[in-house]
Amino acid sequence: MSIIELIKIEFMKVKRSMILPLLLIPPILVVVSGVSSISMYMTPEYTDAWSAMFIQSALLFGYYLLPFSMVVVCVMIANREIKNNGILKMLALPVSKGKLALTKFLVLLSFLAIELLIFFSSFIIAGVIATKIMNVTETIPVFYLLTWTVKLFVTMVPAIACMWTITVLFEKPLLSMGLNLLLIIPGVLIANTPLWLMYPYCYSGYVVSDALHTVTTAGTGGTISLFPFVPCAVIISALALCVSVKYFGRKEMR
Template identity: 55%
Template sequence: MRFSELLKIERMKYRRSKIIPLIFIAPILVVSSGIANLSAYFTPEYTNAWPTMFIQSALLYAYYLLPFSMIVVCVMIASQETNHNGLFKMMSLPVSRQTLSLAKFCILIFYLFMEIFVFLAVFVIAGYIAVSTFDITEALPISYLLKWCVGLFLTMLPSLAVMWMLTVLFEKTLFSVGLNLLLVIPGLLAGASPVWFLYPYCYSGYLVSLSLHAFTTEGTADTALQLFPFIPCALLIFLSALFISASRFGKQTDLLK
């Protein structure tokens, strides 16, 4: 079976799931709170009101709401195989456990992309409504919003790989969810430490924090992310977690053969 066919099967399995409504919740909550406080941003002190509002809204989203929603998506995807002996049925197909795990992780990446796209779309739509309703003259910086959403997506990939690895390693949902939540919670503290690059759960939040720091200290939207040692550590964590999850995925089927 070709990998593209396997991806199509996986995508069809979750078409009618509750994942799609789930990925709307966090973006709508974050953007709604930002729009509700428009008057605090459009004052003479703010020269970049829209970017400032976006960054402050994205801070909570990147550190907590986005990881929390991805943890739930991981569990929902994994539980699809444990219910009704789904994993055993999939193992009857001419496909390896490693390939199946990789296909599921690709579906996870797709839902991560979808949620961040929803975050961007909701912010832009709410922004245009606010501009027409409150007679705001400052235009929405679409390219700026798009750049930071791409950054959120890329920096979230290593932690997503670790989340999937823990979901595979711990068959009990309570263990995998609990451990992932415990790792997400100290993300803000980890992002403030000099060794933040060793803690993948803080990557997205750290990226947003850099921009927020630039606004509050220099009044500019430009900030630089130190690519070393971030890129080597992030790549190593991503590949290691992906390898472990692929190696351990579906091991319970071997025990019952």
Template identity: 60%
Template sequence: MNFLELIKIEFMKVKRGKILLLIFVAPLLVITSGIANLQAYFTSEYTNTWAAMFIQSALVYAYYLLPLSMIVVCVMIAGHETQNNGILKMLALPVSRYALSAAKFCVLLFYLFLEMLVFLIVFIIAGLIVTNTSGIIEALPFMYLLKWCTGLFLTMLPCVASMWAITVLFEKPLLSVGLNLLLVIPGILAANTSLWIVYPYCYSGYLVSCSLHDFTTDSINGSFELFPFLPCAILIFTFMFMIAVTRFGKKEMR
């Protein structure tokens, strides 16, 4: 059984779950509330409408709702193996447990990508409605929105790897959810310290905070610097991914 077949099997396991419904809830909630709060201030002369709407919506989303939704997705994906001793049945097959864990992680990344795509589409639809009803004539900055949504996806990768590693290490959903939740909550505090670079749970929120800084100061160069962020993020992602892969199913193999 090759790796692509494993991924296909993992998708078959989760297709009847409620993950698709979950990834729609967070974007819809944060976008409708965020844009609604700003709509009262919009006039036909308002400028940088799209940037203002995006930052207003993405701040809470990046710091809290996106990580929280990914925590639930992690638990739901892992739950298919913990229920009814499913993991024992899978490990009895001629399949590497390392490949099995990696396949599950690929499914998790797919749902992260899908949620970001939903966020982008819902935001564009809501933004077009608001700008038209407010009489604002401003072109849709699609590349701007695509750039920041791509940034949110990429900066979430170390965080998602950490969440998956914790989910693998702590088999009981209550423990894994509780620990991940405790790490998500202080994200906005960590982002305002020099230690943000080693705290993956705040990466996406920090990115949006930097976009807010650029928006309010009309910065050209941008306040988000790839170095030393990129080497640190790659190191954390690799380390957490290796923990998840090597520890998955190890207890059951004894």
């Protein structure tokens, strides 16, 4: 059985769950609050009003709302397997548990992509409506918004890998959710220290913070260097995935 077939099965499992409605809430909240303040940005002082508004809206989204929602998705996916001994039936399939664990991770990335797509689409739709109502002539930078949506996705991958690993290691939903939430909360504080490179839970917020600093100070570019950021992110993601693959379904297989 291929990974694509396993992913289709996983989506069939969550078809009637509350995951998709959950993914709608954080993006819409952020977009509505951001676009509603459009009059604050459309002034002579702002030459890139849409950029500033989008980045400031993405700050809360990147640090908290996006990670929080993905933690809940992790727990909901894991909890569905625990109910009615679903994980035992899954492990009975002629598929390695490593492939099953990797499939779950890919499903999580799919939901991450869906939430960010909702975020991007909602911002465009709300922006078009707001500009027409307020007679704003500045064009919405669609490519810029799309680029930042991709950046949020990429920088969230290491955090998703860690979230999933914790969900696998701690079987009780409340425990895994609580631990992940505790790791998300100090993200802003750690982002202001040199330790941020080793703390994937703050990656998305840190990248947005850096961009916000650049916009507000009229800088020419971000201060983040791809090295050692990218190697650290890749290593952390790989280690987390290895742990989740190793321990996935370990208790049930004893």
